[in-house]
Amino acid sequence: MEKVMSRFMELSTDPYAGVAKWKEDTGKKIIGCFPMRIPEEIVHASGMLPVVMWRGNEAVTLGHSYVHNFNCGLTRSFIDDVMKDKLDFMDGMIFYRSCLQAEEIPSTIELNAPPRHFLYLYLPPLYPGAVFRDFLIQQLKKMKENLEAWAGKEITEDALNNSIEVYNKNRSLLKRLYELRKRKPGTIRAREMLAIVHASMLMDKEEHSKLLGSLLPELEDREEVADGKVRVILSGGLCQTPHTAILDLIEEAGMVVVDDDIYIGSRYFANEVTPGNDPLESLADRYMKKTPPDPTMGDWKTLWSDYMVDKVRENNAKGMVSLLVKFCPPHLCYYPDIKRTFDKEGIPEVMIEVEHEVVSVEQMRTRLQAFVEVIRGGA
Amino acid sequence: MVQEFKLNRLETTRLMGPMVDKHWKELRTAKERGEKVAWCSGVPFIFAYAMDMKCHFMAGYSAYCAGRKAGEHVLEIADSTGELPDTCSYHRMHMGMAEAVKRGIPVREDVVLPIPDLMIAGRVCPEMSHYAEALYRKFGIQVAGIELMTPYQESDYEFLEPYLERQFKEILIPTLEEICGKPFDYDHMREILRVLKKTATIRNDCLEYFKKVPSPWTLWDYGVSLAPVIYLMGKPETIPYYEKLRAELEERSKKNIPAILPEEKHRVFWDGWLPWGFLGHFSRKLTSYGANPISGRYPWEMFPRPDLIDPEGDPVHTFVKALYTGTMLGNNMAKPGLSLIDRIIPEYQIDGLIFFTAKSCRIWKSQLTILEKMERKYGIPGLCLEADMADPKMFSDAQIDTRLNAFFEVLEARKEKRRWV
Ligand code: SF4
Ligand code: SF4
Numbered sequence: 124m125e126k127v128m129s130r131f132m133e134l135s136t137d138p139y140a141g142v143a144k145w146k147e148d149t150g151k152k153i154i155g156c157f158p159m160r161i162p163e164e165i166v167h168a169s170g171m172l173p174v175v176m177w178r179g180n181e182a183v184t185l186g187h188s189y190v191h192n193f194n195c196g197l198t199r200s201f202i203d204d205v206m207k208d209k210l211d212f213m214d215g216m217i218f219y220r221s222c223l224q225a226e227e228i229p230s231t232i233e234l235n236a237p238p239r240h241f242l243y244l245y246l247p248p249l250y251p252g253a254v255f256r257d258f259l260i261q262q263l264k265k266m267k268e269n270l271e272a273w274a275g276k277e278i279t280e281d282a283l284n285n286s287i288e289v290y291n292k293n294r295s296l297l298k299r300l301y302e303l304r305k306r307k308p309g310t311i312r313a314r315e316m317l318a319i320v321h322a323s324m325l326m327d328k329e330e331h332s333k334l335l336g337s338l339l340p341e342l343e344d345r346e347e348v349a350d351g352k353v354r355v356i357l358s359g360g361l362c363q364t365p366h367t368a369i370l371d372l373i374e375e376a377g378m379v380v381v382d383d384d385i386y387i388g389s390r391y392f393a394n395e396v397t398p399g400n401d402p403l404e405s406l407a408d409r410y411m412k413k414t415p416p417d418p419t420m421g422d423w424k425t426l427w428s429d430y431m432v433d434k435v436r437e438n439n440a441k442g443m444v445s446l447l448v449k450f451c452p453p454h455l456c457y458y459p460d461i462k463r464t465f466d467k468e469g470i471p472e473v474m475i476e477v478e479h480e481v482v483s484v485e486q487m488r489t490r491l492q493a494f495v496e497v498i499r500g501g502a
Numbered sequence: 503m504v505q506e507f508k509l510n511r512l513e514t515t516r517l518m519g520p521m522v523d524k525h526w527k528e529l530r531t532a533k534e535r536g537e538k539v540a541w542c543s544g545v546p547f548i549f550a551y552a553m554d555m556k557c558h559f560m561a562g563y564s565a566y567c568a569g570r571k572a573g574e575h576v577l578e579i580a581d582s583t584g585e586l587p588d589t590c591s592y593h594r595m596h597m598g599m600a601e602a603v604k605r606g607i608p609v610r611e612d613v614v615l616p617i618p619d620l621m622i623a624g625r626v627c628p629e630m631s632h633y634a635e636a637l638y639r640k641f642g643i644q645v646a647g648i649e650l651m652t653p654y655q656e657s658d659y660e661f662l663e664p665y666l667e668r669q670f671k672e673i674l675i676p677t678l679e680e681i682c683g684k685p686f687d688y689d690h691m692r693e694i695l696r697v698l699k700k701t702a703t704i705r706n707d708c709l710e711y712f713k714k715v716p717s718p719w720t721l722w723d724y725g726v727s728l729a730p731v732i733y734l735m736g737k738p739e740t741i742p743y744y745e746k747l748r749a750e751l752e753e754r755s756k757k758n759i760p761a762i763l764p765e766e767k768h769r770v771f772w773d774g775w776l777p778w779g780f781l782g783h784f785s786r787k788l789t790s791y792g793a794n795p796i797s798g799r800y801p802w803e804m805f806p807r808p809d810l811i812d813p814e815g816d817p818v819h820t821f822v823k824a825l826y827t828g829t830m831l832g833n834n835m836a837k838p839g840l841s842l843i844d845r846i847i848p849e850y851q852i853d854g855l856i857f858f859t860a861k862s863c864r865i866w867k868s869q870l871t872i873l874e875k876m877e878r879k880y881g882i883p884g885l886c887l888e889a890d891m892a893d894p895k896m897f898s899d900a901q902i903d904t905r906l907n908a909f910f911e912v913l914e915a916r917k918e919k920r921r922w923v
Contacts, residue, residue, distance in 0.1 A: 189868075190870065223628075226835075250623075254669050424638070453632075456629055459584040460635075
């Protein structure tokens with residue numbers, strides 16, 4: 124087991140080497156996909172490897188000549204990595220606009236260091252009306268055509284259906300993993316969970332499923348170690364990995380994470396694709412699902428805060444830790460609603476600001492300890 | 503001795519204040535007259551106008567509110583109700599306003615907004631859809647969701663235009679018909695477009711005067727004259743306003759009267775938002791160096807191609823064409839923006855580039871890249887001014903002064919090296 128887990132951990136902490144090695148071993152192309160909404164299945168069906176773009180592992184330096192220092196960590200560090208030639212192994216990059224900062228990366232990269240293949244997609248919000256779904260399908264067709272040109276081969280319907288199956292299988296395995304954590308909280312540490320999901324974004328899905336499949340029964344055998352710990356859920360962390368140090372602090376402060384609503388977590392594998400007559404339409408239908416609510420998707424009726432309250436209650440959690448990416452407007456906008464709703468419902472909530480470079484561990488530790496005390500005091 | 507400069511203000515622009523005040527007063531008092539009210543982000547407010555609704559326009563209101571020095575007051579209300587300081591200040595102003603109205607917190611009478619019957623979420627960014635959600639949540643207000651997709655590159659207009667046209671026809675128009683209980687008034691929309699076309703055409707004549715050296719007017723003058731080509735669109739008085747303005751510019755131009763006295767020393771390009779909350783403040787700063795901002799991306803996106811507006815045909819279709827092919831939506835994006843700036847620098851004989859970067863709004867794309875490319879191509883200096891359009895807490899004035907000082911020193915030194923000459 125340790126071998127599989129450390130493989131996931133390694134890939135998550137240093138994706139550069141792992142992804143480049145996969146390319147070397149298979150001779151296949153790597154396609155970077157901007158986080159959160161791109162249907163990776165279409166890339167997978169082309170025989171190339173889709174990887175979700177990641178927040179880099181070093182401080183932004185060169186990148187600051189190209190992007191303001193008050194952009195979020197992902198946008199800054201991705202541009203920094205490109206400018207430092209750290210992502211040369213990426214043969215193609217697919218972007219779309221999830222927020223105004225995300226919209227800044229593609230042009231900055233295309234004008235300064237264009238990748239071999241480049242695609243800008245327009246992915247619509249979840250507003251009511253057939254026009255949005257139609258437009259989305261049109262964009263997915265464009266994506267497919269581009270990928271066909273990049274791969275030099277047609278993407279058949281069979282290939283798409285197969286990729287949908289591969290992805291669904293991986294989602295169901297990750298779901299099983301999450302169910303296991305709910306049943307036996309504490310058996311899988313938050314940093315391990317992060318590494319497992321993150322690895323799924325960075326490696327061949329079939330391989331990930333195989334490894335995860337072998338890991339699951341062994342994790343089942345672990346002893347539950349959540350006695351006396353405060354049950355919490357994590358939320359937020361849009362687009363990017365939170366620092367593992369923060370996840371450790373949460374646990375060290377006496378909490379146990381029973382579930383989450385973070386992107387490199389349950390949001391990534393939520394909702395399977397329902398196979399139908401047309402695979403692109405099936406992918407579009409998954410995209411159009413309203414939960415988990417996504418603050419970058421513009422659906423005003425499905426309230427994120429209510430969804431999170433439900434999630435806390437379903438999990439019998441005692442509170443929620445919001446991981447708010449510094450300078451992330453979608454989360455910043457919604458956070459006051461979340462705070463107000465949680466206050467109204469009497470559910471303790473604490474916000475931890477996640478920065479790319481500086482993590483003031485001591486301050487966070489104090490905040491988290493105080494949070495646990497409040498919960499214990501009120502219990 | 504240090505040379506003293508002062509702004510030579512235009513007479514005509516003094517007429518704008520009352521026109522703008524009247525507009526917002528009509529909106530504030532609409533409910534008393536039994537009229538329907540909408541709030542809108544982005545340009546779809548024209549559809550509400552066509553239905554005789556009074557309609558607010560997010561950026562226009564924010565500029566108005568900040569310009570009347572009430573921005574800080576409304577932002578403080580937002581802060582006190584839990585809004586976070588790193589979010590867009592325009593968004594925060596609206597959240598503050600909604601919360602104030604809901605809780606009965608007093609707001610200065612001249613900037614208060616009536617709670618609408620409809621929220622038109624013309625979405626450019628997540629802040630805009632969030633604010634629709636907030637209104638829906640706080641007041642149960644009906645929302646019409648429209649996505650204003652900004653074009654990554656010119657070749658994308660081809661499929662973005664039909665996408666937007668369908669949204670207007672399938673979502674916005676039926677919603678307005680339902681709210682107002684009457685069929686959509688296409689003729690009224692045509693009428694608005696006729697006036698807009700005329701006003702914007704005369705405005706384009708006025709823009710030509712910026713090419714003159716010295717220029718008879720400044721971007722600050724044009725800034726206060728934007729309303730007629732945006733949210734005052736369709737109002738008949740916008741035509742005589744611009745006729746008067748054109749005549750005044752013609753007159754000054756003939757007599758060689760500059761906008762900055764005693765002389766226009768530097769011609770600069772101003773990128774990004776106009777700092778509505780601090781327009782006078784920034785204009786004084788630039789004027790003290792004899793610098794005239796004579797062009798910018800933002801003021802250049804107010805229906806720059808009135809020739810494309812055909813009010814006699816399908817008004818929705820022509821409106822959408824004016825937005826995309828007419829380069830109204832998209833100057834903020836890097837590729838279309840870069841070609842625009844590349845054209846403007848030699849045409850307007852620009853000596854230096856000031857890129858205003860609003861910390862709370864990241865809509866102006868790849869500014870650092872554009873700046874670097876243009877500096878290199880034309881041999882003119884560039885400066886990125888980090889501030890905000892409305893929130894004074896977002897920047898330090900002393901730092902801005904230091905940077906402007908250094909910038910104008912470089913500009914002076916590099917004048918000989920300009921490559922557009
Ligand atoms: S949604 Fe947030 S984390 Fe993602 S790119 Fe935008 S600002 Fe960054
Ligand atoms: S972030 Fe920018 S584009 Fe969005 S609402 Fe604010 S000012 Fe407008």
